[in-house]
Structure formats: C-alpha cells, structure tokens
Amino acid sequence: MQDLQKYAPQIQKCAHCQFCQAACPVFLEDLLETHTARARLELIRACFLENSLPPSSRFKEIIDRCLLCTNCVQTCPAALPADEMVMAARYQLYQGKRRNALTRTALHRFMKQRGLGALLSRAGALAQGAGLLPPEFPAPSARPFLEQRKGVIPAEGKTRARVAYFVGCGTNTFYPETAEDTVRVLTRNGIEVLLPEGLVCCGIPALAEGDLAFAQECAAKNMGILTGLQVDAIITDCTSCGMSLKVKQPKLIPENDPLFMKAAVLAPKVWEATDYLNSLGLVEEPGRFPARLTYHIPCHRGWSSTLKNAPRALCSRVSGAELIEMEYPERCCGAGGLFFVNFRELAQSIRAKKVQDIQQTGAQMVLTHCPSCKSYLAAALPQLKVMHPLSLLARAYGF
Numbered sequence: 001m002q003d004l005q006k007y008a009p010q011i012q013k014c015a016h017c018q019f020c021q022a023a024c025p026v027f028l029e030d031l032l033e034t035h036t037a038r039a040r041l042e043l044i045r046a047c048f049l050e051n052s053l054p055p056s057s058r059f060k061e062i063i064d065r066c067l068l069c070t071n072c073v074q075t076c077p078a079a080l081p082a083d084e085m086v087m088a089a090r091y092q093l094y095q096g097k098r099r100n101a102l103t104r105t106a107l108h109r110f111m112k113q114r115g116l117g118a119l120l121s122r123a124g125a126l127a128q129g130a131g132l133l134p135p136e137f138p139a140p141s142a143r144p145f146l147e148q149r150k151g152v153i154p155a156e157g158k159t160r161a162r163v164a165y166f167v168g169c170g171t172n173t174f175y176p177e178t179a180e181d182t183v184r185v186l187t188r189n190g191i192e193v194l195l196p197e198g199l200v201c202c203g204i205p206a207l208a209e210g211d212l213a214f215a216q217e218c219a220a221k222n223m224g225i226l227t228g229l230q231v232d233a234i235i236t237d238c239t240s241c242g243m244s245l246k247v248k249q250p251k252l253i254p255e256n257d258p259l260f261m262k263a264a265v266l267a268p269k270v271w272e273a274t275d276y277l278n279s280l281g282l283v284e285e286p287g288r289f290p291a292r293l294t295y296h297i298p299c300h301r302g303w304s305s306t307l308k309n310a311p312r313a314l315c316s317r318v319s320g321a322e323l324i325e326m327e328y329p330e331r332c333c334g335a336g337g338l339f340f341v342n343f344r345e346l347a348q349s350i351r352a353k354k355v356q357d358i359q360q361t362g363a364q365m366v367l368t369h370c371p372s373c374k375s376y377l378a379a380a381l382p383q384l385k386v387m388h389p390l391s392l393l394a395r396a397y398g399f
Contacts, residue, residue, distance in 0.1 A: 001251050002212045004048050004088045011041050011049075011085070013078045020072035020082070025332035025350045026065055034062050037072035037082040044089045055093060063089050065343060067336035068208055069299035070243075084251075090210025098209045108214060111201035115173030116140050134341055136379040138174040145176035146195065153183050153193040160190035161232045161280060165273075166222075168241040169201050170371030178371070178387075181394035182237050182273050188397055189283045198225050202236075202244035203252070208337050212252070219249035220259065227262035234266065235273045237388055239300040239307065239369045240337075246270035247303050271304070272369060274389045278310035282317060286396030290320035293392070294363035296354070296377065297330045298370035311367055311389035318396045324361040331357065335376035347376075355380045367392060 020037035021027055027035045034043070040062060046053040053059070068083045076082070090098065097104065110116065145167055163186065171179050183193050199222055206215035222245070226234055236242045250263040271279075293315060297308045308330070315323050334340060334350030358366055358381065366386045368374055378386040 001084055001088055001248075002091055002216075004044065004085070004092060007081075007085050007088065008045070008049050010078075010080050011045050014038055014041055014080060015077065017077060019075045019077065023071040023075040025067055025069060025071065025334065026346065029346055029349050030065075035065060037076070037080075040066065040089075041080070041082060041085060044085055048089065048092055060093055063093065065346070067299070067332065067334075067339050069332050069336060070302055071299055071330075071332065074302040084248075087207050087210060087212065090208075091212045092210075094210045096206075096209065096211035096213055098211070104211075107205060107209070110169060111203075111205060111214075111218065114146065114167065114199065114201055115144050115169045134344070136335075136340060136376050138375040138378075140173050141176050143176070144172045145179040146172050148176065149180070149183065150195055150197070153187055153195070155187050155190045155192045157190055157283065159192050160283070162192040162194065162230075163233045163235045163276070164194045164196050164226065164229050164231045166199060166202070166226075166234055166236040166241060166245060167195065168236060168238040168371065169205075170375075171237055174375065175371055175388075178237055178391060181388065181391040181399065182235075184399050185390045185393045185397065186235075186273065186277065189277060189280070191277075191280070194229065194231060196225055196229060202238075202241040203249055204240050204244045205337060207244070207248060208339075215248075216252040219252040219263075220257075223249060223253060223259050223263045223266065227259065227266050231269070233276055234270045235276050236270075237273045237369065237390065238371055239272055239298045239303075240372070242270055242272045242307075243300045243303045272307050272310070274314060274369065275304055275307045275310040277390070278313050279306065282314075284397070286318045286393055287398060288319040289392065289396040291322070291392075292362060292364045293321055293323050294326055294358055294361040294366055295323060295329055295389075296326070296333065296358070296366055296368040296373060298368060298373050299330075299332050300370065301330070307369075311369075314389060314393060315367070318392065321392065321396070324363050326357045326361055328354075328357055333373045333377055335370075335372040337372055340376055351376060351380055358384070365392070 203215040203218040253260045333354045334347035340347035367389045
C-alpha cells in the first residue's frame with residue numbers, strides 16, 4: 001500500500017464513467033470536479049507517478065478533503081481502490097507526520113491500547129466537560145470495556161460456535177455498553193466469546209493519516225495474535241474495524257513475511273457481529289420491544305455482501321419493533337473518523353441531510369454499527385436513542 005507505483009495499472013483502468021461523482025459525499029456538497037475520486041486519481045498520477053505537477057497546497061487540500069468512505073469504490077465498475085490510493089498519497093505527502101509530534105504520540109498511544117485507560121478516560125471526561133474537545137466528541141466511559149471483561153465468556157446452553165471478539169478503540173473507550181450487549185446476545189445464542197489479549201487498534205486512524213508504517217505495525221501485531229487462535233470466526237461490532245481486519249491489514253503485511261499467507265487465510269473468518277449472528281441463526285427468539293426504528297447503514301459496509309441487511313433481518317424478529325426505512329439509508333453521516341474535526345463545516349453540512357432523512361421517518365431510535373456514526377448522529381439528534389443493532393436485541397432479551 002506504501003508503493004503508489006503498484007496502483008499505476010489500476011489508475012489506467014478508470015473509464016471516466018463518473019459513477020464516483022454521484023457517490024461522493026464531499027462532491028455532493030462542494031460540487032467541485034476536483035473532489036471526485038476520478039480527479040483525485042488523475043492528480044495523484046500527475047504528482048507522484050509522472051512528476052508533471054508539484055504537490056501544491058491545493059493538491060494537499062484535495063487529498064485531505066476525502067472522507068475515505070469507500071462509496072466510490074463500491075460504485076466503481078472496475079472496483080478501483082481509490083481510498084487506498086489516497087492513503088498512499090497521504091503517506092507520500094506527510095510520511096506519517098500529518099499532525100504535530102504531540103498529537104501523533106497521543107494517537108499512537110490511543111491505538112496501542114485500543115482507547116484510553118481508566119485514568120486517561122477520567123481525564124478525557126474532564127476535558128469534555130471543560131469544552132476542550134469538539135461537542136460531537138463522545139465523553140469517554142469511566143471504565144473501558146476491556147478493563148471490565150477478560151478471557152473467555154462461555155455460551156449459554158449448548159455451544160454452537162467459538163469466536164474471538166475484536167473490540168475496537170471506539171467501543172472499548174466510549175461505548176462499553178455496546179460490547180457488553182454484543183457479548184450477552186452472542187452467548188445467549190450459544191456462541192462462546194474469547195477476548196484475546198495483546199491486540200491493538202485495527203489501524204484505520206493511522207491509514208487515514210497516511211501513517212502507513214504505524215498501520216503496518218498494528219497489522220503485524222494483530223495478525224500475529226489472531227492467526228494463532230482456534231476459533232470459528234473473528235467478530236467485531238464496528239464496520240470500520242471489520243473492513244480493516246478483513247481487507248486492509250492483510251495488504252499491509254509484506255508478501256515475503258510468513259504472516260502474509262496466514263493473514264490471507266484469516267480474512268474470510270472476519271465478520272461484523274450482527275452479520276455473523278444472522279448467518280448462524282438465533283437459538284432463542286427475542287422478547288417484545290415496542291419501538292419505531294430506522295437504520296443508518298455505515299459507509300464501510302462494502303467488505304461483506306450480507307452485512308447491511310443483517311440488522312433488518314434480526315430486527316424483524318423483535319416483536320413490536322417497527323423498522324421505518326429512510327429514503328437514503330446508505331447516505332454518509334459526515335463523521336469519517338476525525339474528518340468532522342478537520343473539516344467541521346463540511347461534515348456538518350453532510351450530516352444535516354442525513355439528520356433530515358432520519359427525522360422524516362418519525363423514528364424513536366436509530367440503529368447503526370459504527371461508533372463514529374453513532375456519536376456524530378447522536379450529537380445532532382439528542383431526542384433520539386442511537387444504538388448498535390445488537391443493543392436492540394439485548395433489550396428485547398431483557399438485558
């Protein structure tokens with residue numbers, strides 16, 4: 001992924017069909033042709049492959065003003081990995097030093113321990129209360145999930161499967177209740193859950209920063225642990241973590257590394273938790289939970305063909321739950337990891353359309369897999385409850 005030359009043949013495959021234009025949240029707000037995937041790839045080729053243009057400040061803005069949402073990848077007839085080319089371009093531009101040294105050190109520490117420890121969580125809560133963080137930034141939990149649960153959580157009744165649960169940074173630090181709901185629902189349905197020790201961040205924040213060397217370090221650490229586990233599946237509650245584990249991290253392992261083939265074998269085992277449970281089937285029917293719901297489908301959904309429909313299937317099993325579809329359920333919310341911090345007005349403008357779509361449904365709750373989507377939507381919809389699909393199931397089971 002660090003070598004842009006490897007992408008040169010793929011850039012040549014761009015047919016200029018403009019499908020990416022219709023799918024790009026940034027273009028639909030800015031209406032600037034330079035903010036489409038097609039234009040970005042042409043500029044990357046000119047600046048880094050042909051050296052016919054200098055990487056100017058405007059070029060940097062165009063590369064940075066990408067959400068890495070992958071909507072262009074999902075609509076591209078040639079499936080060009082435009083997001084990876086943008087990541088590689090950021091690596092060429094910044095060499096992992098897009099932010100100042102203090103911020104980079106803090107981000108690396110956050111990623112190495114998959115969030116904040118209890119002490120730093122309390123400090124983060126104080127910073128949130130003092131207004132030192134953006135208002136859309138969720139307050140960290142007083143106690144991260146991985147400090148509450150460890151080891152193996154046995155299945156209830158007969159064990160049908162054994163899974164390793166990759167708890168992402170966002171869930172661990174900000175939404176430990178999502179992880180708890182995930183464990184409870186899976187074990188209620190005969191699935192033994194292992195919480196592997198020693199894992200680090202999935203690497204998505206480093207990839208977004210163009211810090212490919214640190215992302216590679218994360219990949220080697222995670223793949224080294226996960227490939228040694230005797231489990232039926234690797235599950236995660238976060239669609240971005242799932243995309244990274246299944247698609248991105250294996251690409252960061254050098255082909256001459258013994259882990260390369262192991263990572264390739266592991267990739268088919270990676271599932272989003274809702275998707276995995278739906279594929280396996282429920283052992284126990286959920287109880288009644290009357291609620292009007294709508295469903296926001298995160299952008300990082302393209303790595304599984306069944307992921308986006310799994311919550312719909314499971315929601316239909318909850319008596320009293322009424323799912324009211326949005327007009328555009330797959331429309332981006334604008335969060336994009338830390339994109340909403342870097343480009344606040346643009347992100348808010350993208351979110352406004354999603355919020356209007358949600359409000360028009362008249363729903364009381366919003367379901368979504370992504371912690372980043374959850375926090376950014378919840379900040380704009382304080383009157384609604386935003387939760388993970390498995391949290392709905394947990395409530396229906398009486399948890």
